[in-house]
Amino acid sequence: MAEAVNPEGQVPVTVLTGYLGAGKTTLLNRILSENHGKKYAVVINEFGELGVDNDLVVDTDEEVFEMNNGCICCTVRGDLIRIVTGLMKRRGKFDGIIIETTGLANPAPVAQTFFVDDTVKEKTRLDAIITVVDALNLPQRLIDSAEAEEQIAFADVIVLNKVDLVTTEALSAVEAQIRKINKYAKIHHATKGSVPITELLNQGAFDLNRVLVHAPEFLTSDEHEHNDEIRSMSFEAEKPIDAERFNAWIGALLAEKGGDMLRTKGILSYEGDDRRFAFQAVHMMADGDFIGAWKAGEPRTSRIVFIGRNLNRPQLRRGFESCQVA
Amino acid sequence: MSETAEKILQTRGKTTELDAYVVKASFDRAGTACAFALGDGTVAIKPLAGEAWHRVPTHEGAILALATDAAPQGWITGGDDGHFMRIGPDGAITLIAPFGMRWVDTVTSFTDGRTRLVACSSGKKLMVFDAANTKLKTLEHPSTVTGMVFDGKGKRIAASHYDGASVWLVASRSDSPRKLDWKGSHIGIVMSPDGDSVVTAMQENALHGWRLSDNQHMRMTGYPSKTLGLSFSKSGKWLASSGADSVVLWPFFGGGPMGKPPTELAGGDGITCTYVACHPKDDLVAAAFEDGLVVIADIGSARILPVAGPGRGPVTTLAWSPDGSHLAFGTEGGFAAVIDLSKT
Numbered sequence: 001m002a003e004a005v006n007p008e009g010q011v012p013v014t015v016l017t018g019y020l021g022a023g024k025t026t027l028l029n030r031i032l033s034e035n036h037g038k039k040y041a042v043v044i045n046e047f048g049e050l051g052v053d054n055d056l057v058v059d060t061d062e063e064v065f066e067m068n069n070g071c072i073c074c075t076v077r078g079d080l081i082r083i084v085t086g087l088m089k090r091r092g093k094f095d096g097i098i099i100e101t102t103g104l105a106n107p108a109p110v111a112q113t114f115f116v117d118d119t120v121k122e123k124t125r126l127d128a129i130i131t132v133v134d135a136l137n138l139p140q141r142l143i144d145s146a147e148a149e150e151q152i153a154f155a156d157v158i159v160l161n162k163v164d165l166v167t168t169e170a171l172s173a174v175e176a177q178i179r180k181i182n183k184y185a186k187i188h189h190a191t192k193g194s195v196p197i198t199e200l201l202n203q204g205a206f207d208l209n210r211v212l213v214h215a216p217e218f219l220t221s222d223e224h225e226h227n228d229e230i231r232s233m234s235f236e237a238e239k240p241i242d243a244e245r246f247n248a249w250i251g252a253l254l255a256e257k258g259g260d261m262l263r264t265k266g267i268l269s270y271e272g273d274d275r276r277f278a279f280q281a282v283h284m285m286a287d288g289d290f291i292g293a294w295k296a297g298e299p300r301t302s303r304i305v306f307i308g309r310n311l312n313r314p315q316l317r318r319g320f321e322s323c324q325v326a
Numbered sequence: 327m328s329e330t331a332e333k334i335l336q337t338r339g340k341t342t343e344l345d346a347y348v349v350k351a352s353f354d355r356a357g358t359a360c361a362f363a364l365g366d367g368t369v370a371i372k373p374l375a376g377e378a379w380h381r382v383p384t385h386e387g388a389i390l391a392l393a394t395d396a397a398p399q400g401w402i403t404g405g406d407d408g409h410f411m412r413i414g415p416d417g418a419i420t421l422i423a424p425f426g427m428r429w430v431d432t433v434t435s436f437t438d439g440r441t442r443l444v445a446c447s448s449g450k451k452l453m454v455f456d457a458a459n460t461k462l463k464t465l466e467h468p469s470t471v472t473g474m475v476f477d478g479k480g481k482r483i484a485a486s487h488y489d490g491a492s493v494w495l496v497a498s499r500s501d502s503p504r505k506l507d508w509k510g511s512h513i514g515i516v517m518s519p520d521g522d523s524v525v526t527a528m529q530e531n532a533l534h535g536w537r538l539s540d541n542q543h544m545r546m547t548g549y550p551s552k553t554l555g556l557s558f559s560k561s562g563k564w565l566a567s568s569g570a571d572s573v574v575l576w577p578f579f580g581g582g583p584m585g586k587p588p589t590e591l592a593g594g595d596g597i598t599c600t601y602v603a604c605h606p607k608d609d610l611v612a613a614a615f616e617d618g619l620v621v622i623a624d625i626g627s628a629r630i631l632p633v634a635g636p637g638r639g640p641v642t643t644l645a646w647s648p649d650g651s652h653l654a655f656g657t658e659g660g661f662a663a664v665i666d667l668s669k670t
């Protein structure tokens with residue numbers, strides 16, 4: 001077993017989404033054929049575009065079920081719980097799991113699977129959600145499919161494929177469209193999925209600080225805002241965060257507005273703790289853990305990112321700031 | 327306590343390190359040997375006579391399911407290589423049926439001494455075969471089958487899946503099941519010895535039951551984690567379950583478990599019970615815990631007999647020999663044991 005597995009022995013899981021024709025399977029085959037000396041278990045669905053060339057391929061139907069709490073956003077991929085649990089029985093024979101979703105898949109149930117099941121939580125970690133889009137067709141897909149927008153919103157990494165097929169102006173316009181939905185994903189330009197594997201796998205959950213530092217400032221003043229459009233925003237707090245206050249605030253917020261909150265991620269400096277606390281949520285399902293210590297001399301700025309619909313910027317800012325110690 | 331426990335394991339146990347995840351243990355029907363299905367695709371067989379352990383390569387990938395064969399000796403297995411296999415007492419393997427890239431997730435068997443049936447599920451399909459490996463039935467479900475069980479007479483087979491369970495008549499010509507509906511993901515199933523109660527374990531840390539004679543629903547909740555072990559006592563009076571920091575026993579007498587608190591045994595130290603198996607004759611239950619502790623609890627007197635101490639990691643499976651004289655267990659880390667509990 002290689003360095004892919006973290007000290008807790010958790011196997012990294014990469015989720016690969018993207019609408020039909022964007023080049024998702026081509027990217028997957030590129031990842032698998034690259035001479036990296038690593039072995040991956042690949043979970044595909046039977047409606048895949050192309051064959052996948054790998055030793056360990058699991059073919060599945062995407063079986064989404066609603067949790068019995070009466071909430072329509074609390075959905076989970078039961079087939080993935082079964083498959084990941086099954087794969088864990090053959091541990092030590094692969095370095096990671098890559099899950100390819102269908103083109104029409106909403107990424108929420110896949111991501112939420114990693115919050116719900118004890119075994120899945122214990123044995124694996126969701127490393128990154130990679131969304132493949134293409135520069136030529138994305139504008140149209142954003143008009144005719146709600147899933148395309150959600151797949152961008154959920155992404156940690158976006159592979160913007162087929163950049164050779166559009167003009168520089170068109171490419172900038174497409175990139176602006178992506179940034180409008182999700183400012184915080186890393187975007188890689190590509191032709192035929194030509195992105196170095198080091199930019200795709202083992203992204204180490206969210207190196208949120210780095211992402212935020214590099215996030216372009218987006219001008220929103222002259223935009224006409226539709227509330228049901230997906231937007232992303234982030235906030236910072238200089239003073240340490242009171243864990244109890246934060247839990248109360250985020251808990252109430254997600255319980256009330258979880259349906260609109262697609263992804264929430266934060267790196268927090270809790271009062272009296274030298275470690276960074278990583279928080280993440282998909283809709284109402286949340287999870288958090290201490291990750292490495294703050295570096296000596298590094299400003300301990302807490303940051304939180306929201307991606308979703310009907311985000312009320314002043315309210316979220318006030319809420320987050322009020323979690324700081326008095 | 328652990329000293330006593332280790333004493334029983336040391337004086338009465340045959341143990342080994344298998345160096346692979348122990349998925350499931352099962353004795354054959356004649357009680358001559360115990361098989362351990364492993365995550366590396368092999369089966370380890372321990373005959374009760376002698377000291378040797380035999381290793382039988384059976385699947386290309388991990389074994390996902392193991393059960394005793396319908397024959398007096400031997401076992402059936404399902405693997406993530408899509409194969410449904412039979413292992414003879416001598417370790418000879420035969421392919422009962424292949425299912426391509428689809429995993430064979432569950433297997434089970436039935437015999438009354440004359441009829442011999444084996445069944446497996448792969449995806450949404452449940453298939454029943456006779457002793458000559460001829461497929462008798464293919465039963466389609468709305469989603470992947472996660473567990474299945476024959477009733478005591480081999481007349482019906484029940485399968486768990488999303489939003490409930492399906493109960494099929496094995497010999498019926500018309501293939502439409504009795505549908506037992508309850509929203510959510512059901513991940514395992516058992517049937518009471520009298521065949522009247524079907525109970526599933528749910529993803530959402532709860533059990534759900536249906537009493538077939540009067541369509542009564544039974545909700546059994548309060549588990550901090552998922553129930554992986556679910557077992558009726560031979561008398562049918564108790565349903566033992568894992569998923570809490572004790573053995574949770576629901577009463578299935580005097581009107582059933584509705585509105586009654588369960589009996590809890592061997593609890594109190596905050597360690598999750600990972601698996602349970604009821605004794606084939608008496609009201610005893612073997613229970614295993616996350617830290618490796620294995621105990622036998624007498625349901626009537628609440629007496630606890632530790633048989634293996636903690637320290638070996640999560641126990642994944644427990645199995646009794648058909649006469650109840652031997653108990654086998656295996657762990658995530660590959661430790662396996664067969665303990666002789668007969669009076670000498």
Ligand SMILES: [Zn+2]
Pocket residue numbers: 071072073074258259283284
């Ligand atoms: Zn919800």
